[in-house]
Amino acid sequence: MDRRTFMRLAAGSLGAAALSACMPQRMAPDRRARTLSSNASMDAKSFHASRQYQQTRFGNIAYVEQGSGEAALFLHGFPLNGFQWRGALPRLAGARRCIAPDFLGLGYTQVADGQSVAPAEQADMLAAFMDGLGITRADIVANDSGGAVAQLLATRHPQRVRSMLLTNCDTEHECPPAAMSPVIAMSRKGAYVDTWLRPWLQDKALARSDKGLGGMTFSYPDHPSDEAIDIYLSPLVANARRTEAYALALEENSLAGIGAKLAVSQVPVRIIWGMADPIFSPAGAEYLDRVFPRSHGVHRIANGKLFFPEEFPDVIAAEARQLWAAS
Known part of the structure; x- marks a missing residue:
């Protein structure tokens, strides 16, 4: 598909998003999804206490783990880390061995000297990480740049991926997004850290404003929480x-030409897409649904922005269970 066709599709999808936002039957489950009891998610103390490290040639990969049985990997976005999945992991620990690693260059992972943090290297790192943990195959749940890595993992190491639950993320025609x-x-x-991240870390209200991380990428004005801002941004500042090296590694379109490989993938895929996201267009969801031959369709969240998986863990858990049962 050429870019002109893609942009026409994006325009049409935006119209569909506007229409869906007016439909109360779609909003009701989203409001229920946000309801979250205080003991359902990991807090900062338990997250830090649960952190482990797996040594690989890429570095010492930080991760948290809950549950047992077949493995599921939860891949976070930028500039976040595994704490993004603190609501989903306990909800799914009864169904899978749920593991949330921190990518090279983000979070608490210790990167080997001279190691590239480009998306393809991240995918190879995950394969080595799985080897270290004795995991042959895993279900993948991914968001943002983690979704690009998931697609690369599924094409570079197809035997390692059992299924993929993809949320707002890079696609071949939006990588990187504008x-x-x-x-x-x-x-x-x-200047990135000093211009944006350091001020946000110092002023949590600014971080949640329309000029900060919250307003750009979270659905609700009270997100991210103070402790989430600390956990996400402290290691980056x-x-x-290292942080800016990660950003620079995203400049090149790491998914260029991947469509033909995705089109022959036998991995079952389900897409959940926040339709209020100003970063990734709704056309990305339509593209993924069309290109994967075993797509299970798209769940559209009318008011969801980029990092909605953190805010709607019940949606992630319900969709993951349904996909895993059908895979």
């Missing part, structure tokens, strides 16, 4: 050069 341009430009000058 919204990454200022981040890449600032990172090239070594402490390792500014």
